[in-house]
Amino acid sequence: MLMDVVEMLSQTREGWLGRISHRLARGAGVRESFLEQLNQLYDAFQHAVESGDPTWLEPTLNSWVKSLTQSELTDEDSGLVAILNEILILTYQYLEETLAAEKSNVVMNALLPNFTYAIEYTSRQETQARIDHISKELQIAQKTLERLDKSKSDFISVAAHELKTPLTLLDGYTSMLRDLFPKDDEMSQAVLLLKGIDNGTRRLREIVDDMIDVSLIDNNLLALNFQPIWLNQVLEALCEELDTTINNRQLSLDIKEFPGLHEMTFGDPERLYQAFRNLLTNAIKYTPDNGVITVDGKVLPGFIKVKIKDTGIGIDSEDHTRIFQKFGQLGNISLHSSGKTKFKGGGPGLGLPITKGIIEAHGGSIWVESEGYDEEIFPGSTFHVMLPIRKSPPDEKTTALYKSIVETEL
Ligand code: ADP
Numbered sequence: 001m002l003m004d005v006v007e008m009l010s011q012t013r014e015g016w017l018g019r020i021s022h023r024l025a026r027g028a029g030v031r032e033s034f035l036e037q038l039n040q041l042y043d044a045f046q047h048a049v050e051s052g053d054p055t056w057l058e059p060t061l062n063s064w065v066k067s068l069t070q071s072e073l074t075d076e077d078s079g080l081v082a083i084l085n086e087i088l089i090l091t092y093q094y095l096e097e098t099l100a101a102e103k104s105n106v107v108m109n110a111l112l113p114n115f116t117y118a119i120e121y122t123s124r125q126e127t128q129a130r131i132d133h134i135s136k137e138l139q140i141a142q143k144t145l146e147r148l149d150k151s152k153s154d155f156i157s158v159a160a161h162e163l164k165t166p167l168t169l170l171d172g173y174t175s176m177l178r179d180l181f182p183k184d185d186e187m188s189q190a191v192l193l194l195k196g197i198d199n200g201t202r203r204l205r206e207i208v209d210d211m212i213d214v215s216l217i218d219n220n221l222l223a224l225n226f227q228p229i230w231l232n233q234v235l236e237a238l239c240e241e242l243d244t245t246i247n248n249r250q251l252s253l254d255i256k257e258f259p260g261l262h263e264m265t266f267g268d269p270e271r272l273y274q275a276f277r278n279l280l281t282n283a284i285k286y287t288p289d290n291g292v293i294t295v296d297g298k299v300l301p302g303f304i305k306v307k308i309k310d311t312g313i314g315i316d317s318e319d320h321t322r323i324f325q326k327f328g329q330l331g332n333i334s335l336h337s338s339g340k341t342k343f344k345g346g347g348p349g350l351g352l353p354i355t356k357g358i359i360e361a362h363g364g365s366i367w368v369e370s371e372g373y374d375e376e377i378f379p380g381s382t383f384h385v386m387l388p389i390r391k392s393p394p395d396e397k398t399t400a401l402y403k404s405i406v407e408t409e410l
Helices: 002-024 028-051 054-066 072-073 080-098 101-179 187-218 231-248 269-286 350-359 397-401 405-410
Strands: 229-230 251-257 264-267 293-302 303-310 365-370 381-388
Touching: 002 028, 002 080, 002 101, 002 269, 028 054, 028 101, 054 101, 072 101, 080 101, 101 187, 229 231, 229 251, 229 269, 231 251, 231 269, 231 293, 264 269, 264 381, 269 293, 269 303, 269 350, 269 381, 350 365, 350 381, 397 405
Parallel strands: 251 293
Antiparallel strands: 229 264, 293 303, 303 381, 365 381
16 A cells, blocks of 8 residues: 555656646746755655655755745745645645546545645744844844944044043133233123133033043943042032022922931942932933922942932833933934023933943942823932942952041941
8 A cells, every 4th residue: 555655656756746846936947946856855755655754854844944045034924834835735636636536545645644744844944944044133233233332432432532632722722811811800801701612611521521431431441439438428519519500490409317328338439429410410400490309318238229309300111221321312302402400401411321330330220210201290200329338448459548447337
């Protein structure tokens, strides 16, 4: 019986090949190479039927999967499973037409389990090939993104350093010009104009410094100068600096007496001042007049947790991560209005990435909580900062420098 089937398969071979290749392959060139592949498939089917082992089909199917083109791998509808299904239907029709009903049934029954195996096997292999292809594409996209991010970071760093030279020139010439006027001539037109230039260059210098900080953070080059610090001192100094702005905007800044406020910890005072300054100036910028900004906190095991809460416009939950990325300012850039403290006076979008970089360099973390962005009900935002409590600086040299303080704290 088995020999009959094998015999019948040999007899129908030429006709089958002709039918299938004619139906499935268009164009003489395509048909020729397809014929070769069909020949291999037919051989494999014969071996599988003869031995009762469908794994004979695997090498041919593997070579088919391997030869899938890029577009076939990305297009879910075109694939080998569809072709195998068509071959199955055409085979059935062909056998029905050329063999007597009984014989065609016998051959079809012998072929069917092998077709099922071939389709299942190909489906698995094809899916794996698609996954491999997509992962490769993803890796390429990831590399391109990394390269783009690197060139963005390189650009920021080069631009910042290039801008420093003309800034220094501007500073120098303005101060020489100022020296040409008598010291008590505060109100003359020229002196007032010079003040305007001064303000402009100062703001420009701040932006350039921010750009340099961002590129230091991007390249893990932010060096901290650890010293004993007390948060109350940092916050008091900030209150003093921001007092006029807070009054001008009729805001209130309430710093609560929280556990940890007077606790000594090692950190970089200038950098922490900069980080909290960014958070407070943002709270000022994004809170309308008459709003309230509250600083509160608590001590958690190993950490001081500080909370900066405002009654401002709030931030949509989908932007809670984005605002910590460089140039992550929200809204329409073309409507961007620059200003350090005026309501919604956006900056270049570098403040929060720098703040995050500084806090993380200290071993801490920062995140935001807000019910969403709404300029009518003002849901407000709360920025949380976790700052590790360090009783000694991380390096031996600084520990030796602050030996007496470290010993009294231990
Ligand atoms: P910018 O220089 O634009 O202020 P930041 O990096 O400091 O840049 O902040 C990024 C963006 O996050 C801001 O443009 C603003 O949309 C949003 N943001 C930051 N702080 C607040 C806040 N307290 N309330 C509402 N939105 C905020």
